[in-house]
Every structure is written in C-alpha cells, then in structure tokens.
Amino acid sequence: MTLSEAIKSRHSVRKYIDKPIEENLVSILQEKVDEVNEKGNLHIQLVTNEPKAFKGKMAYGTFSGVTNYFAMVGKKADDLSERIGYYGEQLVLLAETLGLNTCWVGLTYNNIKEAYEKADDEKLCCMIALGYGNDPGRNMKRKGVRDVSNASETTPQWFLRGVEAALLAPTAVNQQKFRFEYVGPDGDGVHRVKAERTFSLIGYTKMDLGIAKCHFEIGAGKENFEWSSQ
Numbered sequence: 001m002t003l004s005e006a007i008k009s010r011h012s013v014r015k016y017i018d019k020p021i022e023e024n025l026v027s028i029l030q031e032k033v034d035e036v037n038e039k040g041n042l043h044i045q046l047v048t049n050e051p052k053a054f055k056g057k058m059a060y061g062t063f064s065g066v067t068n069y070f071a072m073v074g075k076k077a078d079d080l081s082e083r084i085g086y087y088g089e090q091l092v093l094l095a096e097t098l099g100l101n102t103c104w105v106g107l108t109y110n111n112i113k114e115a116y117e118k119a120d121d122e123k124l125c126c127m128i129a130l131g132y133g134n135d136p137g138r139n140m141k142r143k144g145v146r147d148v149s150n151a152s153e154t155t156p157q158w159f160l161r162g163v164e165a166a167l168l169a170p171t172a173v174n175q176q177k178f179r180f181e182y183v184g185p186d187g188d189g190v191h192r193v194k195a196e197r198t199f200s201l202i203g204y205t206k207m208d209l210g211i212a213k214c215h216f217e218i219g220a221g222k223e224n225f226e227w228s229s230q
C-alpha cells in the first residue's frame with residue numbers, strides 16, 4: 001500500500017481487538033519514531049501493551065481495547081503543535097500501510113505518567129491510539145475543494161491533488177479549519193503554496209494544520225512546490 005492509498009483508506013478507529021502488535025511491525029514503527037523525532041526535534045514514544053490510558057471514566061466509553069499508543073511529546077515551543085501534527089500523521093499513515101488502525105486523541109485518555117518519559121520543559125500534546133481495529137471506521141462528511149482552497153481551472157493539477165489529500169486528513173471533531181492558497185511561481189520560478197488555519201472555538205487548529213500539510217505534500221508531490229512563509 002502506498003501513502004496515497006493509505007490516505008484514502010484511513011479512518012479513525014476507536015475499538016480494537018485484543019492482539020499484540022507483531023514484533024517486526026513494532027520495529028518498523030520504532031524506526032520511524034526515531035526518524036521523525038530526529039527530523040522534527042520531538043520526543044514521541046511508542047507505548048505497547050499498556051491498557052490503562054484508555055480504561056475507565058476518562059475514556060468516556062468511546063474507546064475500547066486500546067493497549068498501544070504513541071505518546072506525542074515534544075519540547076515546549078510555539079510551533080510544537082504543528083510539528084506534532086505533521087510528523088504524527090507520518091506515523092499514522094505508515095501504520096495504515098502495515099495493516100494497523102489509529103485514532104488521534106486530544107482529550108479522552110488517562111495520562112499514565114509512568115508509561116512514557118517527559119522532561120520539565122516538554123509537553124504531552126495528545127495521543128494516537130494504535131492497534132488492530134475491531135471495525136474499519138467510517139466515511140465522515142468532508143468539505144469541498146473550493147471551501148478550503150483557491151483551486152480553479154488555472155491552478156496546477158498537482159495543487160488540486162494536494163487539496164484533495166488534505167481534505168481526507170483527520171482533524172479534531174472533523175472541523176477542517178484550514179485553507180490552502182496557490183500563490184503561483186515567483187520570479188525564481190518556484191511554485192508556492194500558502195497553508196493557514198482558520199478560526200475555531202475548539203482549538204487544535206495548529207495540530208490539524210500540520211496533519212493537513214502532511215497529506216497535501218503526499219497528494220501534490222513535494223517536488224512540485226515550496227511552502228510560502230507569509
């Protein structure tokens with residue numbers, strides 16, 4: 001399964017079967033955790049066979065059978081949430097290609113402090129539940145291309161493919177508070193794309209934007225453009 005196929009097949013899954021993740025898959029995931037921690041200056045940790053985080057009243061009964069998760073930890077910084085989103089979604093899509101299911105979890109978990117490491121200057125931003133799903137999840141309603149971008153007949157095809165991939169990204173309560181703007185080639189001939197979050201009372205828009213940018217890059221092809229800094 002390619003990453004583009006993983007984008008299309010992924011759904012949030014909240015119910016899992018009681019089956020430990022195979023050793024070789026744990027190794028592959030751990031390798032990717034090490035890679036994204038290095039690239040993103042993060043301290044994400046893969047926690048396996050730990051049933052307490054998603055048990056009891058904090059889990060609100062929505063989740064069941066979760067015994068594996070990524071603890072999404074990083075050093076406090078203004079751009080931490082966006083990096084957690086961008087690099088965390090790389091883990092989510094890799095898990096999908098390995099036949100595993102996932103769900104980003106902002107609130108509904110117990111913080112089991114002994115299960116992962118966190119220094120004083122670090123923050124646990126959220127969790128990503130991981131395992132063999134008991135159901136495949138479902139198709140959630142999505143916004144349209146024109147709701148979240150300036151894609152038109154005159155913008156490149158790769159830009160449209162990027163927006164379509166971003167529309168399939170998971171976002172907190174499916175809010176999709178992001179926007180992609182094609183700003184055309186500059187004097188240097190490089191195509192640029194501006195990605196912004198839009199207003200939300202709920203929050204998590206920085207993390208959602210990082211996740212959506214990860215999808216956009218896969219859909220559009222990273223070689224076709226650069227992110228605009230303004």
Ligand SMILES: Cc1cc2nc3c(=O)[nH]c(=O)nc-3n(C[C@H](O)[C@H](O)[C@H](O)COP(=O)(O)O)c2cc1C
Nearest residue numbers: 011012104105106107108140170171172173174204
């Ligand atoms: C940052 C973030 C936080 C989330 N927090 C929760 C959560 O606390 N509980 C939950 O059940 N789902 C949570 N979700 C999952 C979203 O509800 C889900 O991604 C969205 O409804 C779209 O569905 P899909 O992922 O199946 O496409 C979260 C997703 C994101 C990206």
